[in-house]
Amino acid sequence: MKTFHVEGGIHPEYRKERTQENAIVALPMPKILCLPLKQHAGAPAEPVVSSGKRVKKGDLLAKPQGAVSAPIHAPTSGTVVDITDMTAPHPSGLAQKTIVLRPDGKDEWGALPPPIENPFAADPAEIDARVGWAGIVGLGGAAFPSAIKFGLRSKKPDILVLNGAECEPYLTCDDRIMQEHADEVVDGARIMAHALGVSQILIAIETNKPAAIVAMTVAAAGYPAVVVMPIPVQYPMGSEKHLTKAVTGRETPAGKMTADIGVVVHNVATARAVREAVRFGWPLISRVITLSGAGLTRGMNIKVPLGTMVVDLIEFCGGFKDGIAPQRLISGGPMMGHPLPSLDVPVIKGTCGILALTKAEINEQPAGPCIRCGGCVSVCPCGLVPLEMAAFIRHDNLEQAEQIGVRDCVSCGSCSYICPSHIPLVQYFNYAKGKLNAADRDHRKQERLKGLVEGRMARMEKQRKAKAEAAATAAAAKKAQAAATAAAAAAAGTATAAAPPTETPKASA
Amino acid sequence: MLLAVGSLAVIGATLGSVLGIAARYLAVESDPLEKDLQELLPGSQCGQCGYVGCGQAAVALAKGEAPVTLCIPGGKAVAEKLAKRLGMAADLSGHKDAEPVYAVIDESKCIGCLRCLNECSTDAIIGAPKQIHTVLVDNCHGCSKCYNTCPTLAVSMNKINVNLNDWHWQKPKLRTKRTKH
Numbered sequence: 001m002k003t004f005h006v007e008g009g010i011h012p013e014y015r016k017e018r019t020q021e022n023a024i025v026a027l028p029m030p031k032i033l034c035l036p037l038k039q040h041a042g043a044p045a046e047p048v049v050s051s052g053k054r055v056k057k058g059d060l061l062a063k064p065q066g067a068v069s070a071p072i073h074a075p076t077s078g079t080v081v082d083i084t085d086m087t088a089p090h091p092s093g094l095a096q097k098t099i100v101l102r103p104d105g106k107d108e109w110g111a112l113p114p115p116i117e118n119p120f121a122a123d124p125a126e127i128d129a130r131v132g133w134a135g136i137v138g139l140g141g142a143a144f145p146s147a148i149k150f151g152l153r154s155k156k157p158d159i160l161v162l163n164g165a166e167c168e169p170y171l172t173c174d175d176r177i178m179q180e181h182a183d184e185v186v187d188g189a190r191i192m193a194h195a196l197g198v199s200q201i202l203i204a205i206e207t208n209k210p211a212a213i214v215a216m217t218v219a220a221a222g223y224p225a226v227v228v229m230p231i232p233v234q235y236p237m238g239s240e241k242h243l244t245k246a247v248t249g250r251e252t253p254a255g256k257m258t259a260d261i262g263v264v265v266h267n268v269a270t271a272r273a274v275r276e277a278v279r280f281g282w283p284l285i286s287r288v289i290t291l292s293g294a295g296l297t298r299g300m301n302i303k304v305p306l307g308t309m310v311v312d313l314i315e316f317c318g319g320f321k322d323g324i325a326p327q328r329l330i331s332g333g334p335m336m337g338h339p340l341p342s343l344d345v346p347v348i349k350g351t352c353g354i355l356a357l358t359k360a361e362i363n364e365q366p367a368g369p370c371i372r373c374g375g376c377v378s379v380c381p382c383g384l385v386p387l388e389m390a391a392f393i394r395h396d397n398l399e400q401a402e403q404i405g406v407r408d409c410v411s412c413g414s415c416s417y418i419c420p421s422h423i424p425l426v427q428y429f430n431y432a433k434g435k436l437n438a439a440d441r442d443h444r445k446q447e448r449l450k451g452l453v454e455g456r457m458a459r460m461e462k463q464r465k466a467k468a469e470a471a472a473t474a475a476a477a478k479k480a481q482a483a484a485t486a487a488a489a490a491a492a493g494t495a496t497a498a499a500p501p502t503e504t505p506k507a508s509a
Numbered sequence: 510m511l512l513a514v515g516s517l518a519v520i521g522a523t524l525g526s527v528l529g530i531a532a533r534y535l536a537v538e539s540d541p542l543e544k545d546l547q548e549l550l551p552g553s554q555c556g557q558c559g560y561v562g563c564g565q566a567a568v569a570l571a572k573g574e575a576p577v578t579l580c581i582p583g584g585k586a587v588a589e590k591l592a593k594r595l596g597m598a599a600d601l602s603g604h605k606d607a608e609p610v611y612a613v614i615d616e617s618k619c620i621g622c623l624r625c626l627n628e629c630s631t632d633a634i635i636g637a638p639k640q641i642h643t644v645l646v647d648n649c650h651g652c653s654k655c656y657n658t659c660p661t662l663a664v665s666m667n668k669i670n671v672n673l674n675d676w677h678w679q680k681p682k683l684r685t686k687r688t689k690h
C-alpha cells in the first residue's frame with residue numbers, strides 16, 4: 001500500500017542498536033512496589049484499600065474518579081504497607097499520593113473477571129467496559145485512558161492505525177513486542193477494530209525495524225483487513241496526526257482529532273494489553289520498557305511490574321557504567337521524554353523507557369543569538385515558525401505566540417534539535433503552553449467565582465426586598481388598624497349604622 | 510380593610526412612578542471605557558483594591574485615579590490587560606504576582622458566630638449559627654475578608670501549593686555564549 005509524504009521532521013541518530021537485539025526479560029519481583037494514584041491522563045484514582053490490607057495479584061487498589069481516569073490494580077500479591085506522599089516520576093519532583101505494596105513472593109492471582117470467549121461476537125460496549133476495568137491507557141507514553149478512545153466509535157471511524165513507528169531514538173520496547181508477540185498484537189488490534197466498528201487496520205512500522213515488519217506481516221497474513229505498512233524513518237513519525245497523514249494521506253485540521261477524519265490511532269503495546277484484558281481478564285499490571293543510554297552498564301528490554309523503582313531497574317542492568325552517575329536521567333525518549341527528579345521514583349503505566357545519558361550523548365551547549373537560518377521552520381512537522389514564537393515568548397508576549405499557533409506545537413523538539421544556535425526552542429513552547437493552560441484554568445475559576453458572587457448578590461437583593469416589603473406591609477397594617485379604630489370611633493360618635501369594614505368586600509362582590 | 514388595600518395601592522403606585530421617572534431622568538450614561546475595564550476585572554467583588562467592588566474600581570481606573578496594578582488577585586495578567594485598554598505603556602517587569610492563598614478555619618477556635626460567612630462574597634464558607642464553619646477551598650478566592658473579621662482569630666490564610674495538575678515548565682533561563690560585550 002502507498003504511503004504519503006509528511007512535511008518536516010528530522011533524522012537524529014537513532015542509537016537503537018544498543019537494545020534492538022535484546023529479547024524482553026522479565027524482572028524478578030522487586031521487594032517493594034510504589035503505585036502513584038495518577039499514572040494516566042486525567043483525574044487521579046481513589047484508593048479502595050488501606051494500610052495493612054492483604055491483596056492478591058490483580059485486585060483493585062484504587063478506583064477511577066471522574067470522567068477521565070483509570071483504576072489501579074495490584075501487580076502481585078502482598079500487603080499494602082502504606083498510602084503516602086512520594087516523589088512522582090515527573091519533572092516537577094512534586095509529591096503524589098502513592099500506594100506502597102510489599103510483595104509476598106507468591107504472585108497469587110485474585111478473582112478475575114471471566115474471559116470474553118469470542119470477542120468478535122461480543123457487544124462493543126462489553127469490550128469498552130472490560131478495557132476500562134483493566135485500567136488500560138495508551139502505552140506509547142501519553143497514557144490516555146484507552147476505553148475513552150474506544151468511545152470514538154460514535155464518530156464512525158473507518159480506519160484503525162496501529163502505531164508501531166517508535167520514532168524516538170533509543171526506544172526498542174515496541175519493536176521487541178512486535179518481534180516476539182506479533183500474533184498477540186494482531187489479535188489485540190482486531191479486537192480493537194471490532195470494538196470501534198472499523199473494517200481496516202493499518203499497522204505502521206518504520207523501516208528501521210525489519211525484523212518487526214517481517215514478524216507482523218507473517219502474523220497478519222491470514223487477515224485481509226490487516227495491512228502492515230513500512231513507513232520512512234523520520235522523526236516525529238509516531239505523532240498521531242503525522243502517522244495518520246503518512247499511512248492514509250488524510251490531514252487533520254488544526255485543533256481537531258484524527259477521529260474527526262475517521263482515524264483512530266493506538267499503540268502496539270496497548271493492543272496487546274487489550275487482548276490480555278479481553279481474553280484472560282487480566283488488568284494492566286506490568287509493561288515492557290527499554291533501559292538504555294551509554295550511562296548504563298547494559299541496555300535491556302524488560303517486562304516490569306508497575307510500581308518498580310527506577311533504582312531497582314538500574315541495578316538489574318548492572319548499574320551505571322563505571323559507577324558514574326549519568327549526566328541526565330530521562331523517562332521516555334530523548335526527544336520528548338522528561339528528566340526524572342531522582343532514582344527513587346516508580347515506573348508507571350506511561351513509562352516507555354529509562355535512559356541514562358552521558359555528556360557526549362546530550363551535546364548541550366550555551367545558546368547563541370538566532371541567525372535566522374530557517375532551519376527550525378523547515379523541520380517543524382506542524383508548519384509553525386519556531387523562531388518567531390520563541391522571540392515572542394522571550395518577551396513575555398504569549399498572546400502573540402498563541403496567535404501564530406504555539407498551541408498547535410506537539411513539543412516534538414525537532415526545532416531545538418536542528419537549531420545551530422542551540423536556542424531552547426521547545427522549552428520556550430512547553431513553558432508557553434503550560435502558562436496559557438494555567439491562564440485558561442484561572443479564567444474558568446474566575447468565571448465560576450463571578451457566578452457565585454452574582455448569585456449571592458441576587459439572593460441578598462431578594463432578601464433585602466422581602467424585608468422591605470415585610471416592613472411596608474407591617475407599617476400599612478398598623479396604619480389601617482389605626483384608621484379603622486378612628487373610623488369606628490367616628491361611627492360610634494355619629495351613631496350612624498355602618499357596616500364593619502371587614503364585611504364590605506363580600507357585600508360588594 | 511378597604512382603606513388598607515387602597516392606601517397600599519396608592520403608596521405603591523406613587524413610589525413606583527417616582528422611581529420610574531427618576532430612572533428615566535437621572536439615568537447616568539454608562540461610560541464604555543468603564544464598562545470595558547470592569548469586564549477585565551475579575552468580578553469577584555473582593556475589595557482588596559480598596560474599592561467596594563470591581564465596578565467602583567473600574568470607575569477609578571477610568572478617571573486615572575487608580576494604578577493598573579490595583580487588582581491583587583488579578584495579578585500581572587489583569588494589569589497588562591488594563592494597561593492595554595487604557596492605552597498606557599506600563600512597566601510591569603518588577604510586578605510580582607501575589608501568592609494565591611485560601612482561608613482555613615481552625616475548628617477548635619470557631620464559635621459559629623456567622624460573621625465570616627456574612628462577609629464571604631463567593632459563599633465559600635458553610636456553617637450555621639453556633640455551628641463550626643468550614644471553607645470550600647474551590648470557592649475561596651483568598652480575599653481575606655473572613656480573616657479580618659473573625660473575632661476569635663480562627664481563620665488563617667494558607668498558601669495554595671502547586672500540584673501535579675497545575676505545574677508547568679518555567680521559562681528557560683538563557684545561558685548565552687557572550688557574557689560581556
Ligand code: SF4
Pocket residue numbers: 379380381382383384386408409410411412413414415416425426429
Ligand atoms: S515548534 Fe513544536 S512542533 Fe514545531 S518543531 Fe518545534 S517542538 Fe516540534
Ligand code: SF4
Pocket residue numbers: 369370371372373374375376377386387415418419420421422423425
Ligand atoms: S534554527 Fe535556530 S538559528 Fe535557525 S532560524 Fe531557527 S531559531 Fe534561528
